[in-house]
Amino acid sequence: MRYTKSAFDRAELVLQERQQTSENEYQARLHEIAEKAPEIYRLHLEALRLNYSLIGSIGRQNSEKLTLSQQISAIKNKNLSVRQTLRGMLSASGYPEDYLQYHYFCDICRDTGYHEGVRCRCMKELLERYTIEELNSHCSIAMHDFNEFRLDYYSASPMADGESQRDKMRRVYETCLRYTSSFNENAPQDSPSLYFYGRTGLGKTFLSSCIAKNLIDRHCIVVYGSATNLLHRIEEERFRKAEGDTTSILLEAELLILDDLGAEFKTTFTESVVYEVVNERINNRRPTIISTNKSLQEMYKTYNERIASRLVGNYIPIQFYGGDIRQMKPSYV
Ligand SMILES: [Zn+2]
Known part of the structure; x- marks a missing residue:
């Protein structure tokens, strides 16, 4: 099916709204945890920091003279264990384990509309719906x-x-x-x-x-x-x-x-x-x-x-x- 231009415009708008919603909801949950469970919040920040250090470690010198792949795998392991502890703490405090993750409308494309360079099913559904709505109108x-x-x-x-x-x-x-x-x-x-x-x-x-x-x-x-x-x-x-x-x-x-x-x-x-x-x-x-x-x-x-x-x-x-x-x-x- 060939989609109309206005269907593309409307679909893009919906995707932006979905992204904004998941961001807002994530921030709200983060805020709540920072207030009610500061130790979980600190650990979450630690997990985020480890993510960044994984990116930042590439090409940088280090005191233990580890190779780049050794550095990456050390950070990955640490990251994994921090996330595991985090999930356990969330669960023990009565929160869902994924409480501090983004909750997307579509997990496949994370509400970007594309997955591995190909238009995602959620995007196709929107385009189809709006093209047909336009025709029916x-x-x-x-x-x-x-x-x-x-x-x-x-x-x-x-x-x-x-x-x-x-x-x-x-x-x-x-x-x-x-x-x-x-x-x-x-x-x-x-x-x-x-x-x-x-x-x-x-x-x-x-x-x-x-x-x-x-x-x-x-x-x-x-x-x-x-x-x-x-x-x-x-x-x-x-x-x-x-x-x-x-x-x-x-x-x-x-x-x-x-x-x-x-x-x-x-x-x-x-x-x-x-x-x-x-x-x-x-x-x-x-x-x-x-x-x-x-x-x-x-x-x-x-x-x-x-x-x-x-x-x-x-x-x-x-x-x-x-x-x-x-x-x-x-x-x-
Ligand atoms: Zn999708």
Whole structure:
């Protein structure tokens, strides 16, 4: 994934804050020990001094005529024994053994963002999160909570099969709740891909935004946007050199929610992008939720056959029922 410049800026800022926090906390613990356990504090200073003398001893003459490696190993041994005594004293006084060490958010890179010259995992996670946040911030779809969902907008009169629209939509709602609660960001491949379909204004966008919001709040990497907007961004990046790499973000997100697929202006280019995204995500077992007003049969007419045939069998179709809710509540889409 190619990260945006502002994602780098924000990640750097977070790393600086983490470094500052571990420094502040270390200083606070040091201050506390200096007051409450001065003998431990003195020993800690001795350990620090030994560290410095290790650095300072290089190339310096000494009275015992020791070679440089002998000097270093003598200081190292002393340092080790002082640290061991220090840990014992801390523990005996009721403190954790590592009380006078820096506590980093990430022990691998010590909050520098790099380890052995390579970008650390913690840094990659930040860059990924901020790049996706930025992408999602361009999507104009309002986020909603599950508790805002109103079943009373759906008719309670029985339909031909004996069930009402409300009964059917209660099941859809419960499916979305279960999907969200069982989504595991460490194993997104365990969640299936869903195909929300039904006429415009039945709550597809609303419920998919509830799933998106809930999972984003849990720090899952969710990309959520209208297919039209996302495809337009990809076109801008491909043909007009706009900044960003939306395609790879769509391919790599833990969950992708494509809203209103099939409503975009179709070209050979958009069709090939939709196919690439659908196909790659299926192959890599990454779940996707598509919402559309086209049934799977209609998809065969909208796109060329290879897209529709990938959707059939790989997506669980979920039909939405009801009258146009937006006429009852204009913001409910
Ligand atoms: Zn790290």
